[in-house]
């Protein structure tokens with residue numbers, strides 16, 4: 211099938227978009243049920259895989275096989291000749307999930323799965339826009355702005371408009387713009403009833419114009435543009451409606467209204483939508499996801515075809531019972547039962563440490579123990595609520611020599627030096643990209659100062675052109691310096707013509723001076739290695755351009771590899787990091803753990819204010835969303851689950867005294883094994899009901915360590931009277947740690963109760 215970018219050619223090619231008969235297969239519950247692909251599935255799962263060609267919804271809890279059913283259904287539809295690979299559109303939640311799905315599919319059906327449209331909403335919309343850039347009113351070389359770029363672009367705009375950054379912080383403006391885009395609202399349609407909002411709408415309008423001028427597309431724009439493209443272009447819409455006979459959506463509970471509307475647009479009279487989801491795992495309401503979509507879908511599409519899967523194949527009984535007990539505290543659920551025949555398994559270990567450092571030490575000890583027991587490292591995951599929590603854990607793992615991998619932290623492509631190199635690459639591809647221009651015009655330093663840039667920006671505004679094009683009109687000293695930069699980019703463009711992608715990058719690293727810059731820098735070694743890694747990444751990408759799954763390979767049209775690679779860099783969510791190792795412990799936020807599973811899971815930082823997060827308390831139904839997040843976290847575990855919390859934690863430069871998460875109280879006590887390193891005298895003074903420690907070996911081991919530490923907390927003891935140079939007289943309530951880490955909690959007469967690090971605090975015994 212020729213799937214060209216010009217839709218005028220499309221209609222003639224539609225008939226061969228799908229092969230084989232369309233419609234319900236003969237004997238769905240007869241021969242189909244005996245199909246080899248269905249081996250090992252339970253009855254409701256088989257029924258779901260073989261659902262006749264009607265819309266359907268699988269509503270089922272965690273680990274019940276939703277993703278497996280969805281993947282098997284794709285294979286089954288193709289193998290039974292109901293649809294050709296081109297007729298499938300499958301939406302996954304992450305690029306990693308898309309890759310996994312393709313790997314599984316290629317093992318199930320003997321076809322080249324590369325041509326399948328399987329990806330995230332963002333990835334699929336990007337593919338659509340790349341193919342139909344002209345119809346979408348975009349330049350062929352349009353660039354994707356990641357979140358950092360977007361914020362920088364808004365900041366630049368706010369400055370150019372002379373708007374007060376304090377009153378309209380770029381970050382807030384970014385959230386405002388994205389929220390509107392996610393509801394499908396353009397600046398022209400945005401409502402404003404007061405002066406402040408009117409100004410925000412103006413900024414939004416200017417931002418839209420700036421992006422259009424520069425050929426820049428942010429993440430929210432990818433979705434909105436693709437939606438508008440289909441909505442406004444009837445021929446194109448009809449083509450895709452006829453092409454995609456089967457649309458399959460995983461994690462349906464987390465679609466936002468725009469994504470749902472996009473799916474509806476693609477759904478023609480003959481299209482069948484198959485959605486799977488779990489309302490209890492809806493965790494993106496803060497980003498506009500709406501579980502109401504699931505109800506609407508059930509009402510308007512799935513009607514009678516709602517299948518529930520109730521057997522969980524992932525977790526042992528105790529883990530599942532704990533998850534079920536927790537989630538029953540939420541009101542307004544669609545209601546599901548989950549059971550397992552895997553047996554109860556082990557108790558859930560609940561660890562209480564004196565501090566975050568203690569928590570990290572315990573985790574390291576346990577990882578070593580699990581390793582001794584033969585569990586591969588990549589089967590262990592540390593899940594936390596906020597990215598900031600990873601630092602202490604990373605430090606402890608690093609010190610212990612345990613390989614680890616952080617997902618969703620600073621992605622490879624977001625590292626400063628990599629972004630610099632990519633900015634040169636972007637300028638080679640598209641000279642109107644002002645964000646890239648500003649990033650590197652004076653990096654490495656070329657004596658182009660803020661003044662010159664202001665003059666250039668003014669010139670560009672007057673000419674209504676990009677900075678690159680305005681440079682020629684710039685006179686004086688500023689003109690000379692910027693002119694040299696422009697000549698360098700022009701030189702790069704001619705010199706790199708005909709080179710392969712890795713060669714282009716290799717060349718620009720030298721020509722731009724980036725390589726020399728980091729060679730000369732004292733701590734530049736890491737950065738240099740990352741730049742070399744970028745060349746490697748480009749080589750891998752060039753060998754296997756479909757790896758990104760964003761680009762339409764069946765158009766037959768030569769798409770620019772450079773543009774593809776830049777899109778890949780912007781869309782790749784750090785799932786393909788450099789130094790990818792199988793033998794690494796996996797670290798990630800609970801949000802990014804969605805859909806995944808691990809043999810052993812540590813949920814860390816289970817403290818009030820952290821998990822549930824304090825910000826959530828402000829939002830409507832915030833606690834319920836946090837509870838769903840906790841449900842997701844617990845249900846990632848197959849065999850062993852650790853729930854960890856600490857009495858004190860350093861966060862954002864402050865030591866906080868923490869109470870255990872209220873979620874811990876929602877778990878049946880009989881399922882838990884308490885492990886406590888807080889000395890009795892200390893735990894007693896906070897009476898959280900945690901002091902009784904079960905007599906297991908581990909408890910004895912860690913408690914002994916903590917007790918030893920407490921006795922020698924810098925020579926101070928609980929109950930001692932002390933005086934502090936600033937806070938005055940007080941009494942010690944608790945003590946912990948030794949040496950550099952020794953800390954005491956003091957109740958001062960006037961200043962209240964504080965934790966103080968003895969290495970720094972000027973404290974004296976009286």
Ligand SMILES: Nc1ncnc2c1ncn2[C@@H]1O[C@H](COP(=O)(O)OP(=O)(O)OP(=O)(O)O)[C@@H](O)[C@H]1O
Nearest residue numbers: 250251252271272273274275276277278523524805
């Ligand atoms: N019938 C079955 N027999 C054996 N294992 C199964 C069966 N169905 C699913 N599984 C396994 O159970 C695990 C969970 O399946 P899957 O990831 O598809 O669940 P899910 O419902 O998508 O979970 P989540 O809600 O967390 O995304 C996987 O390891 C899967 O291979």
Ligand SMILES: [Mg+2]
Nearest residue numbers: 276277278805
């Ligand atoms: Mg799943």
